[in-house]
Amino acid sequence: MSPPAAPSHAPGRRHDAAWQRRREREADVVMLVLCVGTILLSMVLTPSDHALHLFGREIPSLCVFHNLTGHDCPGCGLTRSFTYMGHGRPLDAFHMHWLGPVLWSACLFQVPWRLRLLWRSRSPVPPAAPAASAASASSTSPTSPSSPTAPPPGPPSDVG
Secondary structure (H helix, E strand, O other), X not given: OOOOOOOOOOHHHOOOHHHHHHHHHHHHHHHHHHHHXXXXXXXXOEEOXXXXXXXXXXXXXXXXXXXXXXXXXXXXXXXXXXXHHHOOOHHHHHHHOOOHHXXXXXXXXXXXXXXXXXXXXXXXXXXXXXXXXXXXXXXXXXXXXXXXXXXXXXXXXXXO
């Protein structure tokens, strides 16, 4: 009994350049969508010192640690810091969480960076097929450099 055929995404094919390029493009698209979504959400949410609001309605805290213990976790204030940055208030963002402005800026930087990577990795347009007459003319010329009968280039035979 023969083993089943390996799928096209088998580990041996991971070094294939097209497969690698496709994976890199997928990762760039995912990062771009996440970063754009984060930046846009930070602009839509309205921050305050104790809660976030979406169109005037308070959003309940999603921090499990804070909800169970009543104490702030190391990440508490990070979302509010992002929203302060989205509203152009970096000092308030820094006071809410010192890492917020740094991470928000890194997220903002990712947008043009990922767009650039996606632009540079797009598939090139395949070149047009060479004309049949040009291909046949070069193959019939005996002095053509690509011809196997042409003499190899080298120094002249009479050395003075």
